[in-house]
Amino acid sequence: MGKLDGKVAIVTGAAMGMGAADAAILASEGATVIVADVSENEGRAVAESIGGHFRHLDVTDENNWRELVADVVSTLGNIDILINNAGVVGFTPVATTELAEWNRVIGINLTGVFLGIRSVAESMKAAGGGVIVNLSSTAGMMGYSNLSAYVASKWGVRGLTKAAALDLGRDNIRVVSVHPGGIRTPMTAGIEGDAMYRSQPIPRIGEPDEVAKLILYLVADATYSTGTEFIADGGATVGQVLNV
Numbered sequence: 166m167g168k169l170d171g172k173v174a175i176v177t178g179a180a181m182g183m184g185a186a187d188a189a190i191l192a193s194e195g196a197t198v199i200v201a202d203v204s205e206n207e208g209r210a211v212a213e214s215i216g217g218h219f220r221h222l223d224v225t226d227e228n229n230w231r232e233l234v235a236d237v238v239s240t241l242g243n244i245d246i247l248i249n250n251a252g253v254v255g256f257t258p259v260a261t262t263e264l265a266e267w268n269r270v271i272g273i274n275l276t277g278v279f280l281g282i283r284s285v286a287e288s289m290k291a292a293g294g295g296v297i298v299n300l301s302s303t304a305g306m307m308g309y310s311n312l313s314a315y316v317a318s319k320w321g322v323r324g325l326t327k328a329a330a331l332d333l334g335r336d337n338i339r340v341v342s343v344h345p346g347g348i349r350t351p352m353t354a355g356i357e358g359d360a361m362y363r364s365q366p367i368p369r370i371g372e373p374d375e376v377a378k379l380i381l382y383l384v385a386d387a388t389y390s391t392g393t394e395f396i397a398d399g400g401a402t403v404g405q406v407l408n409v
């Protein structure tokens with residue numbers, strides 16, 4: 166018997182990286198998982214490998230969200246779990262960031278999370294409750310150079326999580342944010358240098374399943390937690406090691 170038998174879960178950005186690991190761990194505990202992504206080939210392959218369902222979803226498109234939720238509710242039943250994982254990064258200094266780039270990052274990373282929460286709320290209420298996990302970052306706990314839009318989007322996700330938890334708590338819907346540090350995924354493929362992680366208490370990059378296991382705990386067992394932050398960053402935000 167799985168911890169999530171009979172549950173219906175949507176994971177956005179699940180075609181690769183952390184989303185794929187999240188989809189796999191939820192499916193392994195018995196959930197029916199919808200792999201929702203703009204990357205069709207990779208998404209279909211993930212869905213097939215975990216016995217789930219692929220659906221095309223651009224998280225910035227409210228019509229896509231409306232169609233996805235209507236389709237899932239009519240074919241699989243009400244939605245119990247939403248992992249708002251889809252995200253993008255862009256490296257530019259704040260003084261030269263184009264408005265279009267700012268809007269792209271905020272649109273996917275923050276507005277996409279808002280649309281996801283709004284889209285599943287009624288179905289979760291009908292199910293008697295649910296859990297929403299929003300992927301923020303250590304960039305939602307502190308700042309990074311050359312990442313202003315990304316940092317703003319991830320602090321936005323952290324705040325939105327708290328507001329949504331307050332609005333939805335009485336409907337038995339928990340909303341939490343997860344803050345990974347550097348994790349080995351396609352997003353970090355170009356920036357995997359050891360040097361970045363050397364000063365952490367755990368001096369290495371993280372693996373997607375190390376975040377997925379935390380997310381499974383939050384979904385299945387963290388029944389008294391809502392509106393708050395869960396960090397998996399090798400201790401990156403704890404402080405600095407001083408070589409004195």
Ligand SMILES: NC(=O)c1ccc[n+]([C@@H]2O[C@H](COP(=O)([O-])OP(=O)(O)OC[C@H]3O[C@@H](n4cnc5c(N)ncnc54)[C@H](O)[C@@H]3O)[C@@H](O)[C@H]2O)c1
Nearest residue numbers: 178180182183203204223224251252302347348350351352
């Ligand atoms: N990798 C890290 O080190 C790291 C650290 C902290 C937080 N995060 C966050 O974790 C989440 C997952 O990161 P990852 O490293 O697995 O990323 P990734 O780049 O490996 O995968 C992101 C997925 O999101 C999908 N996607 C992009 N735009 C989309 C859209 N508009 N609609 C639907 N899907 C879309 C992509 O197709 C892809 O499948 C992101 O929100 C990211 O910001 C990542």
